[in-house]
Amino acid sequence: MIMRFAAVILSLFLFSQSVYALDIVYPKSQNVTINSTTTFFVGSADTTIPLKVNGKTVSVHKSGGFAYFVDLNFGENNFTIESGDQKQNFTIVRPKLQSSSTIQKPEINYETPMFVSTAKDNIPLRSTPVDDGINRIAHLQEGIPLTVAGEKNGFYKIRLNGSQNAWISIKDVSPCEGLQPVHLLSRTSVEDDKYYIFKIEFDQKTVYQIEESPFSVKFYNVADKPDSTFIFTFPLPQRLAGYSGYFEGNTFILKIRKFPDIDKKRPLKNLKIVIDAGHGGNENGATGCLGDKEKDINLKIARNLAHELRLHGAKVVMTRNGDESAGLQERVDITNKNDGMIFISIHGNAVPDSLNPNENSGTSIYYYYPQAKPLADAVLKSMVSGLPFKDDKVRQRSFAVVRNTNALSILIEVGYLINPSDNSYLIDEEIQKQTAKQIAAGIEKFLKD
Numbered sequence: 312m313i314m315r316f317a318a319v320i321l322s323l324f325l326f327s328q329s330v331y332a333l334d335i336v337y338p339k340s341q342n343v344t345i346n347s348t349t350t351f352f353v354g355s356a357d358t359t360i361p362l363k364v365n366g367k368t369v370s371v372h373k374s375g376g377f378a379y380f381v382d383l384n385f386g387e388n389n390f391t392i393e394s395g396d397q398k399q400n401f402t403i404v405r406p407k408l409q410s411s412s413t414i415q416k417p418e419i420n421y422e423t424p425m426f427v428s429t430a431k432d433n434i435p436l437r438s439t440p441v442d443d444g445i446n447r448i449a450h451l452q453e454g455i456p457l458t459v460a461g462e463k464n465g466f467y468k469i470r471l472n473g474s475q476n477a478w479i480s481i482k483d484v485s486p487c488e489g490l491q492p493v494h495l496l497s498r499t500s501v502e503d504d505k506y507y508i509f510k511i512e513f514d515q516k517t518v519y520q521i522e523e524s525p526f527s528v529k530f531y532n533v534a535d536k537p538d539s540t541f542i543f544t545f546p547l548p549q550r551l552a553g554y555s556g557y558f559e560g561n562t563f564i565l566k567i568r569k570f571p572d573i574d575k576k577r578p579l580k581n582l583k584i585v586i587d588a589g590h591g592g593n594e595n596g597a598t599g600c601l602g603d604k605e606k607d608i609n610l611k612i613a614r615n616l617a618h619e620l621r622l623h624g625a626k627v628v629m630t631r632n633g634d635e636s637a638g639l640q641e642r643v644d645i646t647n648k649n650d651g652m653i654f655i656s657i658h659g660n661a662v663p664d665s666l667n668p669n670e671n672s673g674t675s676i677y678y679y680y681p682q683a684k685p686l687a688d689a690v691l692k693s694m695v696s697g698l699p700f701k702d703d704k705v706r707q708r709s710f711a712v713v714r715n716t717n718a719l720s721i722l723i724e725v726g727y728l729i730n731p732s733d734n735s736y737l738i739d740e741e742i743q744k745q746t747a748k749q750i751a752a753g754i755e756k757f758l759k760d
């Protein structure tokens with residue numbers, strides 16, 4: 312009894328310590344340099360007494376969390392944050408403007424083409440001469456010869472055929488002798504219960520591009536084809552459910568997963584789903600207003616989701632199941648090795664110094680390949696209908712785990728840890744469980760429709 316009483320007192324003490332003490336989680340230090348016109352303070356404070364930043368009252372969420380957006384002048388900016396008799400001083404230095412080195416150089420077109428070949432595997436071929444993620448049109452293997460027609464911004468302009476060009480980073484290629492048209496030697500296809508597998512054999516590797524709607528692979532620099540382009544098409548009986556295409560030697564292997572027959576009563580039955588809890592180990596991810604770490608919140612939601620999906624008959628693989636570090640490629644390898652059909656990465660969001668944490672909230676879902684957009688749409692719709700998070704949109708973005716997995720892959724930013732209201736939901740165990748239920752319901756809806 313006394314023990315229990317002591318435990319209650321202790322827990323009250325711990326609770327008041329963690330919620331009511333003035334604690335700033337961002338900026339991470341009281342003396343920092345921030346190269347931005349604005350920044351913000353994020354942390355926790357006593358909800359019963361006024362919180363003041365340089366004398367101005369700041370509202371504190373009932374959970375104890377707060378976020379306060381401030382302007383920064385050039386040079387030193389001093390802030391005093393006060394909550395009752397607790398006080399913290401911050402000095403934030405905004406560096407003077409430096410001359411911009413990002414002036415765009417004009418495009419140079421060569422009078423005579425030169426030739427290069429890819430220097431390693433998984434090199435992005437892009438539609439524009441910038442590294443902006445979703446302008447990738449293919450990922451090429453090592454040793455693919457290319458015709459260079461010009462350059463811009465550190466990228467070579469690659470001539471694909473008479474009308475199409477693409478761009479590749481100069482550092483990803485090395486010079487080569489020349490380039491002969493390749494010859495298509497044979498085409499074979501095999502089919503098992505899970506995959507359509509096509510083998511397209513050439514006498515040499517060549518540059519290619521995969522498109523989803525309609526599904527096609529365009530091979531360039533092919534002899535005896537109109538505009539030197541051989542277009543491989545395949546009428547898919549159902550929608551896409553993950554695929555991969557790559558050169559193995561001089562043979563292009565295209566593996567297209569068949570969309571499984573869905574049992575309308577138990578749509579998830581026997582489906583292989585990979586759940587990826589973002590960050591982990593020494594990588595914390597974002598920090599919430601009350602000091603919670605994104606990696607821990609991600610893991611809790613991911614475990615609840617695994618439980619929920621297993622209840623509905625799915626076969627679940629987790630990329631991590633504890634507080635472990637896992638590299639991005641490791642997460643991709645786990646997914647592809649286990650032949651996951653659906654890949655769900657769980658994260659919590661934050662914003663850069665330029666954005667106000669109070670004005671950014673809600674659930675956003677990211678996909679890379681258009682094949683996964685209907686899944687993203689269905690999951691977001693289910694989440695916002697049954698959870699307190701607002702709709703922060705489905706977007707296409709080039710996240711490595713989503714881009715490199717041969718699955719229907721999405722990344723869910725459940726809410727913003729730096730937004731006091733979202734943060735209070737993210738750390739609520741009931742809401743974490745409900746989040747898992749709504750994600751599972753969204754996947755089921757996608758499968759049934």
Ligand SMILES: [Zn+2]
Nearest residue numbers: 589596658659
């Ligand atoms: Zn994250």
